Amino acid sequence: MTATTYADYGQPLWRRLLLTRETAIIALVIGVVLYSLATVRNFDSPLTTTFLLLDIAPILFIALPMTMVIITGEIDLSVASTVGLSSVLVGVFYEHGFSIPVAGLLALAAGALCGAFNGFLVAYVGLPSLAVTIGTLALFRGIAVGLLGTRAVTDFPQGWTSLAKDRIGDTPIPVIMIPFAVLAIAFAVLLHFSTFGRGVYDIGLNGEAAHFTGVNVARTKLILFVLSGVVSAFAGIYYTLRFGSARGDNATGLELQVIAAVLLGGVSIFGGRGKLHGVIAGVVLIGVVASALRLEGITVNVINIIIGLLLVLSVISGSVARWFSELWSRRAATASTSPARRVSA
């Protein structure tokens, strides 16, 4: 064990903590915010923060379980359809006389069922999650549209729709951020500070090895998909109350925004890598960029192009940086005479 073998780990703590992908995204967020404050008119209005947070709230919520699902190497494309189904159920139950809280609870239960369905097929039957969730994307959306048809339920009580948009006291931060903060902390603890979370990473790096080290792979994946379903259902309740409209086609396409943000935040699509704070920064980054561009009057098509470019660059930059570092290490390895091999992390 020569010093060269552990040269990588000889880095000071501050370097290991700060020079990461997540920090780069957070720095980018701060940079874009500062730039927009300086150049985009009306960006500094308190309304901007409020609308921004109200808009990205569903994506923030769903990104939390999605991160964990992607880290295990799976994917859940049906989240937006679960949001739509939950939205429709809230509307339908409310129309039939249930109160909003009860309708909401029933929608959450439905979300759990959706997630369990996905999880069962992926974890216990062993089907690839890409295929399963593409199917349930269509299935859940079909049920949602089938329940309400082309009409929408829109006469929700003012108290609840205002609550969805209210701010905390005098700050521009919407009330919905409180449940988000609670959920984010819970997921952070689950992912980064618990054995369950270690299991999630292990499954992503090597499912077989994880199984042989005692991680219950199937149960972990099932739990993650159920979490995904429940959180998506909650996002659906919020979405319905915020727009005051329960429609079968609510939140169509949301899954792509969530996945884009998760990948932007540093989670590897191959699994095994990623941190929650990077993902939150990724969601905020996309939200801020879209908000600033909208305020500048740029059309939604151009905004989509820019976000798409950002995502492609972020995914490419990871690979390019890895390629560079491998190039360096190969030069370092041939230059030195040490036969020791690097330990793969």
Place this chain on the structure above:
Amino acid sequence: MKFPSKRATGLVALVASAALVLSACGGDDPDSTADSGSTGGDLSVTFLPKNLGNPYFDTSDPGGEAAVDELGGTFEEVGPQEASPDAQVQYIDTAAQQGVSALVVSANDPTAICDSLNQAREAGTKVVTFDSDTDPECRDLFINQATAEGIAKVQVDLIAEQIGDAGEIAILSATANATNQNAWIEMMEAELAANHPNIQLVDTVYGDDDDQKSFDQTAALLQSHPNLKGIISPTTVGVAAAARYLSDSDFKGKVALTGLGTPNQMREYVEDGTVTSFALWNPEDLGYLAAYAAAALVNGDITGEEGDTFEAGRLGEYTVDENAAVLLGDPFVFDASNIGDFNF
């Protein structure tokens, strides 16, 4: 984890260059909002139609633009790709943030966008609805193209004339929640019940103001109702798609089609006999009037009270009625004899 510093440097470099590209894109974009948003006497009007790429609004919004240009203000048109209320909310919020003086909107739903509209009004923006109204509490004025009864009656009269006042008809509408569509359909049903006992309305289908979907719905209608004699489509997208389907099918000439269409879109179908006659008003005038009404509100000339009058440029003087609404005029019937005279 392996080489954090080198990987991170490469990453930061690439991502920072992305940021530079972004800021370049964001920075030098057209000056459509160059002088809007400032307080005081500057007029900035934003038009928010049901959706973009809709030929009806492609006609009405330039009318608004012409009016705003005449008044010396700045004009902007924004809108979603699909005609849904939640998509409109984002644009209303952005307009409120930008502090535009007036927002002219054609609503996809009478209540779903209310909260955002009221928030915009609180931020000082005047809200004028045109073409499709919201609840009166969320807007300052509504510019109505014609009375709902008038629009319904003219279409029912046209179809009755074309099918010999007896038989099955169906309606191909736009989106299921659109205020104007539902108002007209209700009036049509009342008119049919009162004056045309031998005509049965067998179905109402929705094409969502999407060309392909309206086309498919027409096909489905004809398949499921073999005895159908007439179709009313009170939406320019729907009637054009239905006409396109009928003119290439066996039903051409056997199933009558009427509705609200633009002369340019319907001309070939009138000339080839698929459609005998249809109605509309001038959407360009509607946009023009809406912009003038918005400007009058912004300048304080009117407040939306019954009896308020204002000048609308080349259209003359208009009066506000008791529902805080302004009527453009009567619907106009187009047929083979006059369709060549119009270009919109």
